[in-house]
Amino acid sequence: DAGITQSPRHKVTETGTPVTLRCHQTENHRYMYWYRQDPGHGLRLIHYSYGVKDTDKGEVSDGYSVSRSKTEDFLLTLESATSSQTSVYFCAISDGDTGELFFGEGSRLTVL
Amino acid sequence: AQSVTQLGSHVSVSEGALVLLRCNYSSSVPPYLFWYVQYPNQGLQLLLKYTSAATLVKGINGFEAEFKKSETSFHLTKPSAHMSDAAEYFCAVVAGGTSYGKLTFGQGTILTVHP
Numbered sequence: 001d002a003g004i005t006q007s008p009r010h011k012v013t014e015t016g017t018p019v020t021l022r023c024h025q026t027e028n029h030r031y032m033y034w035y036r037q038d039p040g041h042g043l044r045l046i047h048y049s050y051g052v053k054d055t056d057k058g059e060v061s062d063g064y065s066v067s068r069s070k071t072e073d074f075l076l077t078l079e080s081a082t083s084s085q086t087s088v089y090f091c092a093i094s095d096g097d098t099g100e101l102f103f104g105e106g107s108r109l110t111v112l
Numbered sequence: 113a114q115s116v117t118q119l120g121s122h123v124s125v126s127e128g129a130l131v132l133l134r135c136n137y138s139s140s141v142p143p144y145l146f147w148y149v150q151y152p153n154q155g156l157q158l159l160l161k162y163t164s165a166a167t168l169v170k171g172i173n174g175f176e177a178e179f180k181k182s183e184t185s186f187h188l189t190k191p192s193a194h195m196s197d198a199a200e201y202f203c204a205v206v207a208g209g210t211s212y213g214k215l216t217f218g219q220g221t222i223l224t225v226h227p
Contacts, residue, residue, distance in 0.1 A: 031213050035217075042220050043202065045214055058214065090156070096213065097211060097213040098163065098206070099144050099146055099205075099206030099214075101158070101215060104155050106153075
């Protein structure tokens with residue numbers, strides 16, 4: 001199995017609070033992605049990274065920011081959480097741009 | 113831009129019956145196509161992929177999919193369902209070139225297998 005660790009795995013927070021989710025990989029893969037999964041929507045790309053300090057927006061990036069200061073870590077930050085950001089968040093990694101991704105086990109976030 | 117449509121959010125079959133999960137795609141460039149599977153409370157894992165080689169692609173656990181350009185389809189099949197196949201299945205597409213491997217997913221199909 002690909003070495004991907006997401007933390008925290010579960011979090012409950014209140015509207016308006018900042019939240020940071022961490023994705024840590026031990027595979028030295030270049031590409032990293034953050035997706036959110038919601039019923040009826042499949043997975044939607046939030047942000048992605050194609051190298052250290054190289055990041056870009058996905059299709060649902062509003063309200064989210066990311067940082068990648070090291071190859072192994074990709075952080076997703078919700079500056080001020082809203083109830084619409086209640087979701088399951090998945091980190092994924094890839095060593096190429098072919099779309100063959102390895103996924104973490106997910107982080108379930110509930111915003112009250 | 114590319115998109116994926118999975119027909120049927122839920123599919124139910126009996127153990128031993130044929131599994132058919134439908135996927136249609138839209139892409140302005142030759143696509144790479146994927147099926148991923150998600151078991152309860154887990155992340156997704158790759159089932160199979162089409163990357164412009166053979167149009168009939170074989171994956172893990174006895175699944176296969178056929179790329180049909182004329183129908184813009186990439187349906188997933190398995191001749192005989194097993195109880196362990198119960199999961200959610202996602203079809204996904206990525207454009208080639210400088211797409212950075214960004215996948216666009218379908219809405220998902222939950223497969224239920226009855227004894």
